Amino acid sequence: MYIDCKTIAKSIDEETLNLSSRVKPKLVSFAINPDESTLAYLRNQQKKAKALNIEHEILVFESVETFQEKLLKACNDDTVHGIFVAHPLPAGVDELKIACLINPDKDVEGRNPVNLGRLMYGEETFAPCTAAAVVEILTRTTDLTGKNAVILGRSNTVGLPLSVMLLRRDRSATVTVCHTKTRDIGEMTARADIIVVAVGKANFLKPHMVREGAIVIDVGINVVNDRIVGDVDPEVANRATLTPVPGGVGVVTTAILMNRVARIASRGDRF
Amino acid sequence: MYIDCKTIAKSIDEETLNLSSRVKPKLVSFAINPDESTLAYLRNQQKKAKALNIEHEILVFESVETFQEKLLKACNDDTVHGIFVAHPLPAGVDELKIACLINPDKDVEGRNPVNLGRLMYGEETFAPCTAAAVVEILTRTTDLTGKNAVILGRSNTVGLPLSVMLLRRDRSATVTVCHTKTRDIGEMTARADIIVVAVGKANFLKPHMVREGAIVIDVGINVVNDRIVGDVDPEVANRATLTPVPGGVGVVTTAILMNRVARIASRGDRF
Numbered sequence: 001m002y003i004d005c006k007t008i009a010k011s012i013d014e015e016t017l018n019l020s021s022r023v024k025p026k027l028v029s030f031a032i033n034p035d036e037s038t039l040a041y042l043r044n045q046q047k048k049a050k051a052l053n054i055e056h057e058i059l060v061f062e063s064v065e066t067f068q069e070k071l072l073k074a075c076n077d078d079t080v081h082g083i084f085v086a087h088p089l090p091a092g093v094d095e096l097k098i099a100c101l102i103n104p105d106k107d108v109e110g111r112n113p114v115n116l117g118r119l120m121y122g123e124e125t126f127a128p129c130t131a132a133a134v135v136e137i138l139t140r141t142t143d144l145t146g147k148n149a150v151i152l153g154r155s156n157t158v159g160l161p162l163s164v165m166l167l168r169r170d171r172s173a174t175v176t177v178c179h180t181k182t183r184d185i186g187e188m189t190a191r192a193d194i195i196v197v198a199v200g201k202a203n204f205l206k207p208h209m210v211r212e213g214a215i216v217i218d219v220g221i222n223v224v225n226d227r228i229v230g231d232v233d234p235e236v237a238n239r240a241t242l243t244p245v246p247g248g249v250g251v252v253t254t255a256i257l258m259n260r261v262a263r264i265a266s267r268g269d270r271f
Numbered sequence: 272m273y274i275d276c277k278t279i280a281k282s283i284d285e286e287t288l289n290l291s292s293r294v295k296p297k298l299v300s301f302a303i304n305p306d307e308s309t310l311a312y313l314r315n316q317q318k319k320a321k322a323l324n325i326e327h328e329i330l331v332f333e334s335v336e337t338f339q340e341k342l343l344k345a346c347n348d349d350t351v352h353g354i355f356v357a358h359p360l361p362a363g364v365d366e367l368k369i370a371c372l373i374n375p376d377k378d379v380e381g382r383n384p385v386n387l388g389r390l391m392y393g394e395e396t397f398a399p400c401t402a403a404a405v406v407e408i409l410t411r412t413t414d415l416t417g418k419n420a421v422i423l424g425r426s427n428t429v430g431l432p433l434s435v436m437l438l439r440r441d442r443s444a445t446v447t448v449c450h451t452k453t454r455d456i457g458e459m460t461a462r463a464d465i466i467v468v469a470v471g472k473a474n475f476l477k478p479h480m481v482r483e484g485a486i487v488i489d490v491g492i493n494v495v496n497d498r499i500v501g502d503v504d505p506e507v508a509n510r511a512t513l514t515p516v517p518g519g520v521g522v523v524t525t526a527i528l529m530n531r532v533a534r535i536a537s538r539g540d541r542f
Contacts, residue, residue: 096392116391117384120427121367146452154438156391163434163448167425172452174459177434181417181443188445 001241003141003215005248012136012255013052016262020053025265027108027258028057028074031086032067032093037223038086045084045254052258064093068101075103082108082261108260109157116156119164126260131162133252134196134217137243139171142194142215149173150188152205152231153198158219162196185209195240197231205232207239214240219249272512274412274486276519283407283526284323287533291324296536298379298529299328299345302357303338303364308494309357316355316525323529335364339372346374353379353532379531380428387427390435397531402433404523405467405488408514410442413465413486420444421459423476423502424469429490433467456480468502476503478510485511490520
């Protein structure tokens with residue numbers, strides 16, 4: 001069985017359109033020496049922005065210095081409401097240093113450490129978008145209280161912030177975070193009511209690792225033989241409730257990103 | 272069996288004394304309408320500071336406004352290296368707002384969200400002291416790689432930051448965070464190699480909840496019949512390696528706090 005993520009994204013998009021009809025939201029996306037797939041991603045983002053009446057600018061740089069200069073300019077530009085920095089950054093660039101440069105109030109992706117730290121106070125206005133998308137899908141699908149949630153992956157965009165968010169008192173899942181050094185991942189997932197997979201390996205989670213009736217959120221986007229596949233073997237859908245790939249977490253993530261840009265533009269200041 | 276935490280604290284104190292002999296470190300501790308136990312804690316902190324050649328000032332306030340004013344003054348005072356704010360804050364005071372006022376570079380307790388968020392980037396200079404003490408004790412006691420660590424408690428001073436820290440790549444424990452809504456805490460702890468208990472309930476963790484040979488870190492400080500007891504039933508020491516209370520996590524926490532003040536004074540700027 002599959003979760004209908006497109007309908008979730010659509011309801012978020014409706015709110016966004018409602019907001020963007022009254023203001024002029026603008027998102028600026030930065031990229032340093034992007035590869036073809038990053039550029040394709042940004043073009044797709046731009047298409048989505050236009051459909052939601054959000055102005056979108058893509059700025060591509062060859063050097064980190066020029067990039068930083070323009071980034072700071074956008075941070076201080078009142079007509080820019082959201083700032084997106086394409087990842088991965090080039091080798092040798094300090095990810096934390098760049099994240100600290102992003103104005104926290106325009107940090108629609110939730111990369112600035114101050115926005116990550118706020119999660120521990122229960123404040124999620126600028127939670128990382130993908131983690132926020134997973135929370136959105138889960139809370140629309142089930143009551144999380146006391147459920148055993150197992151997260152595969154410990155990135156600062158998904159696994160770590162998501163674990164903090166699922167523990168928040170109004171959700172109160174019991175949360176386990178697994179990774180490459182975990183002794184027996186299959187044993188962990190087999191006991192879980194909820195499994196979130198963000199490992200970046202095609203078809204990693206197999207049916208025998210999932211218990212009947214579990215909810216499985218597939219965060220993976222992998223290209224195999226020119227087709228996009230997730231981190232979860234599609235056979236899992238026969239015993240669990242699964243998010244599809246494509247058309248799953250990704251579409252909700254983009255909807256949340258655009259919604260934030262519109263909300264920042266609407267409020268005019270920190271909210 | 273007990274872990275000798277006093278020896279760990281002593282080795283940290285030696286480094287602190289070495290640093291403080293060459294500079295004039297100063298810690299300022301703030302309290303708003305403190306009760307007797309908070310005042311006793313601060314006097315004890317002051318005694319410890321003096322023993323380590325750290326100047327220590329206690330500022331007690333009746334109103335939040337005056338407190339905020341003096342807090343900001345201390346943040347901008349170059350002769351002040353560390354700022355401590357006694358908790359819990361009075362009812363109605365916004366904890367996050369106060370935390371955001373503390374200069375991140377003097378935030379020796381690790382309360383400012385920017386310092387909490389940095390943990391997700393692996394940067395732990397200003398990790399919450401108690402969580403840092405638990406990490407210090409654990410890494411001196413065992414190799415964490417692939418171990419199943421179960422944390423009881425989800426506060427932003429222990430459970431949440433500690434979970435992120437134990438997941439860091441150089442430690443790589445598999446981490447589960449449990450709390451009041453967890454379905455069967457005993458089942459979770461019985462499978463754990465490492466248990467960290469921060470629930471604030473005297474003798475909460477019983478021997479049958481602990482597997483033979485586990486390592487148990489007791490973060491609790493409870494007063495029962497005028498005696499200080501931890502969150503772990505002392506009988507647990509017969510089957511596991513346990514930190515004592517008193518003289519366990521608390522003494523290492525204070526040692527780390529003082530060490531940070533001395534380090535900030537020694538470096539003169541952000542490190």
